[in-house]
Amino acid sequence: MQIDPRLYQDFHPAPDNIFLLIEIADTTLETDRKRKAPAYAKAGITDYWILDVNTRQVYVFREPGEANYRQETVFNEDDVLSMLAFPEIEVQISQLFP
Template sequence: MTVTLVRHQFTVQQYHQMADAGILTENDRVELIRGEIINMSPIIPKHSGCVIFFTNLLVLILQKLAIVSVHNPVVLNEISEPQPDIALLKPRADFYRNSHPQPEDIFLLIEVADTTVKYDREVKISLYAEANIPEVWLVDVNQEVIEVYRNPIDGIYQDVKNLGKNQVLSILAFPDVNINVSEIF
C-alpha cells in the first residue's frame, strides 16, 4: 500500500493571518516559499558580519538612491514571501510601511549563505528569476565567492558570473558603484 502525503499550500494572505492570530510570531524565523512555511537556518557570525558589512557599505554608497532593507519580507507572488538577507529597493516616501516590496520595487536581492548555498541556489534563485527580479547576488561565505545572477527570461537567469577575490562587483541599477570582492571577505 502506497501512502501519498498531502501538503497544504498557504497563500501570503493566509500566512499573514497566521501571524495576526499569533500562530506565527516575530520570533519564528520562517519564510513562505512556494506556499510552504520554511524554517530559516540559524545565523553564524561569518554570515551576520557579511550582512552588516554590505548594509553599511550600501547605505553609505547609495545614500538616497535606494533603500537598504535587511532581513525583511518581499512579496513575489500569492504564495511566496521570502526574507532575503538584503534587498535594495526603489525609494518610496512611506519606506514600505503600507505594504511589503514587490518585484517591481526591487533593484537587487542579496542572499548570504554558509549552510544553505545549495538551497538558495536551487530554490530561492529560481524563485527570484520567476518573479523577474533583475539582479540577485548569492554570497558564499565559505568559498568566498559571489554568484551574480542577471537578466531573467522565462524564469531563468541568462547571465551568471562567479566573482572571487580581487574582482570587481557592480550593481546593475547603479553601474558606477564598484565593490572589490576582497573587501567583503
C-alpha cells in the first residue's frame, strides 16, 4: 500500500484513514485512558494503543462503541502484538521501549 504524504494537506484524516493511533504516556496515562479513549471510540478509531513508559506496558483498545471501547487489553514486555490493519506484522513490546 502506497500512501501519498500530501493526502492530508487540506484536511485531517477520517477514522477510516487511521490504521493505528498511539499515545505515549509518562504522566498522562489516566487522561489517555479515561478521556481520550472514549473520544476516540466515539470517533470510530478501531485500534488505539497507549505506551506506558513507566510500567513498560501497552494498553490496547479495540471494538469502539458509542461511549467507549468494548475491549481493553494490557500487554507486557514479553508479549507480541499486531495491528488490526496489518496482522501479519508482529511487534515485540520490549522493542517499543528504550
